[in-house]
Amino acid sequence: MNALRTEAAIQARRQATEEMLERLRTALAALARDHAPVTVAALARTARVSRTFLYQNQQARAIIEQTTRSSRTPSAIAASNRTQPVWKERALNAEDALARAQREIRTQRTHIAELLGKIRDLEHDLPEGSLQRLVTENTTLKQQARQLTQENQRIQERLASARQNNRFMDKRIADLEAHLAPYLTAPSTPTTP
Template identity: 80%
Template sequence: MNTSRTDAAVRARRQATQEMLQRLQTALVTTARDHTPVTIAALARTACVSRTFLYQNQQARALVEQATRTSRTHPGISNSRARTQPVWKERALNAEEALVQAQREILTQRTRIAELLGKIRDLEHDLPEGSLQRIVTENTTLKQQTRQLTQDNQRLQERLASARQNNRFLDKRVADLEAQIAHYLTAPPPSP
């Protein structure tokens, strides 16, 4: 049974690897067609694969190296342009991606804040006038009562501990007294 699971897992992993290689090839074709420089980050983003995959998978690494060699020898791009364009293009793409992600996060946060403010307003509208002050006063009173009950509980715990200690002392004292009079109770009565 474990062998069948292992075989299934291996097949699934191979299938996923083949799909990633296919996406990488498609990205490389697009890169070559657009005459854009080959960079690992751009390929990973375009092919929807991780950079680690591009570095660690032998087939992927071979495809990237071949595309890099081809793009370097491409006559349409000069060497100086080929060296500077990837850096700036990479930075621009990273900046665009970060900007889009930040805008999405801001929109999500604004939506969440609006929902929470709406809930607060709904709760405030449901309360009659003056009830907010009444609730604050009741809350303060309850806190004071809780504090008082906590102090009372602590005092009672201390009294209970003292009472138990007194009880142990008295039990010991009773046992000592019983031991002292025990020989009188078990001794034979005096002869007349």
């Protein structure tokens, strides 16, 4: 029974590792396609794996080394030169989008200024005590929002820590099961009275 569980745990670990290696290959291809620098942080983020996995797993290190070595070949450099017009076109499109965004920002600022003027006009019509009450309520709501944000951040940190502890414990259990597997599957020796 324990041997089956151990084998199942080992198989699940192998499958998870293969899935992470496949995500790593996909991330390397995406970074190469986008001509982005290949860094451990970028790979970990894109492949949704830990940096520790990238450093400790020999297959992952081999894949990264092989990919970065093959990306420096003359054919890869020639392919990069062929894609330069595409990047120039993207840069021009980005400049046009930036100009449109700046025009939109100016329009929005003008609209905001008009609305603020209307708010000031409405404030003059409010009774004197209601303005102070609104300011107090607004301050209270901002404090509550700040507190909720801090609480949410604390909970997120706890969740991340719990997940990390869980991953560590899973690894430790698998290691212990693998260590105990020979003792559990060894034939028992008969004892004589």
